Amino acid sequence: MAEQRTKLEPGAKLPVLSLTPDKYVPHRYAGASGDFNPLHHDEGFARDAGLPMVMAHGMLSAGLLASFVTRWFGAGSVRRYKVRFRDRVFPGDVLEAKGSVVREFATATGERRAELSLELVRQDGAVVVAGSAEVVA
Numbered sequence: 001m002a003e004q005r006t007k008l009e010p011g012a013k014l015p016v017l018s019l020t021p022d023k024y025v026p027h028r029y030a031g032a033s034g035d036f037n038p039l040h041h042d043e044g045f046a047r048d049a050g051l052p053m054v055m056a057h058g059m060l061s062a063g064l065l066a067s068f069v070t071r072w073f074g075a076g077s078v079r080r081y082k083v084r085f086r087d088r089v090f091p092g093d094v095l096e097a098k099g100s101v102v103r104e105f106a107t108a109t110g111e112r113r114a115e116l117s118l119e120l121v122r123q124d125g126a127v128v129v130a131g132s133a134e135v136v137a
Contacts, residue, residue, distance in 0.1 A: 008114045008137050014099040017068045021056055023091040029060045056089040061129045065120045068097035073135040079113065083131035087122065094123040104137055112137040 026040040035057055038045035046054045062083045069078060089095065102115040114137040120129040 008101050008104045010101055010103050012101045014068075014072055014101075014116070017071060017097040019064050019095040019097060021060070021064070021089065021091055021093065021095070023054075025060065025091060026054050026056050029057050033057065033059065035059075051088075051090075053090055056091065056093075058085045058129075061085070061089045061095075061120055062131075064095065065097050065118055065129050065131060066133075068099065068120075069116065069118065069133045069135065072099075073114075073137075077136040078133060079136065080134035081131065082133070083118075083129050085128070086130055087126050087128040089120075089122065089128050095128070096121045099133075102132070 030036050030040050037057075039049060039051065040054055040057055043054055046052075062085075065083060066078075066081055069081065097118070097120050099116045099118045102117050104112065104114045106112055114135050116133045116135065118129075118131040118133060119127050122128050
């Protein structure tokens, strides 16, 4: 069930959700998704590729941001979800999911919806995933 949410006025900010994927998250996600690219689970391979350690899957980061939306509006409310990957996420990064209401509107069928602007931000201030969603309000 979705948690109590903010009034849906343009500019309203959703409560921030803090997330910190541990070193096992990429391994678990690889198993769940079937994506066994060694950049996500093999430390030696990742270092040889120039990374400081294994990195999280981009779709895992997108999923973390999606969980922020469903936390406030419920999984059944999402009508559109779109993201752009902007930077890498590594185990131990402290992430904050943020969002704001762009507009609230009615569809041709009368369904009330809200358009959201979304960001997943790393502890250094870098936006790692930017996106938008449309949810049933």
